[in-house]
Amino acid sequence: MKAASGRIRIIGGHLRNSRLNVPDLPGLRPTPERVRETLFNWLAPTIAGVQALDLCAGTGALGIEALSRGAETVQFVEPDASAADALRDNLSRLKAHGGEVASVDAVRFLQRTPQRFGLVFLDPPFALQLWAPLTRTLEEGGWLAAAAQIYVESPRGQAPAVPANWALHREGHAGEVRYALYRRIGSDPLS
Known part of the structure; x- marks a missing residue:
């Protein structure tokens, strides 16, 4: 699902109403404005200063929205070269400081030395499971800070299994998509 004009809008923060150029790529599903608005209302008390990971970035709308609203840094991970280039161009054009793009698939990215993130956006291509x-x-x-929050998008009616110490905080549905915000609880496995 892609905006007809090939552009989507940032809905809040200092980049509010900025437009992101969206490449025409099969399977690219930018998170709709209504869902992003709901998500960032949920995150409002905790977004300032957070280090975030947009693991299956696509357009990067979630991560750029986070930067716009006060996230300190966002690591974007996007394997498609065209999408990664468009993301870099959008970050540069908007002067959205704190964003870095890795052109690698999510599985390979997570084989690197871990860095702790307080917020993770996880919206992989549905077909890849x-x-x-x-x-x-x-x-x-x-990869997760002790009290990390993890946002997960999946097909409606298909709540993916998550680790036992991820407590469901909030969830909703939009069309054929389920979106949910989890909070990590309990002990840190590396402590």
């Missing part, structure tokens, strides 16, 4: 390996690696690989 990546939720189980990515959530497991995020949790077991040391």
Whole structure:
């Protein structure tokens, strides 16, 4: 699902009403404005200063929205070269400081030395069924801060299995998409 004009809008923060150029790529599903608005209302008390990971970035709308609203840094991960280039161009054009793009798939990215993130956006291409390996690696690989929040998009009616210490905080549905925000609780496996 792509905006007809090939552009989507940032809805809040200092980049509010800025437009992101969206490449015409098969399977690219920018998170709709209504869902982003709901998500960032949920995140409002905790977004300032957070280090975030947009693991299956696509357009980067979630991560750029986070930068616009006060996230300190966002690591974008996008394997498609055209999408990664468009993301870099959008970050540069908007002077959205704190964003870095890695042109690699999410599984390979998580094989690197971990860095702790307080917020993770996990919206993989639905057809690839990546939720189980990515959530497991995020949790077991040391990628999450002790009280991290993890946003997950999946097909409606299909709540992916997540680690036992991820407590569902809020969820909703939009069209054929389920979106949910989890909060990590309990002990840190690397402590």
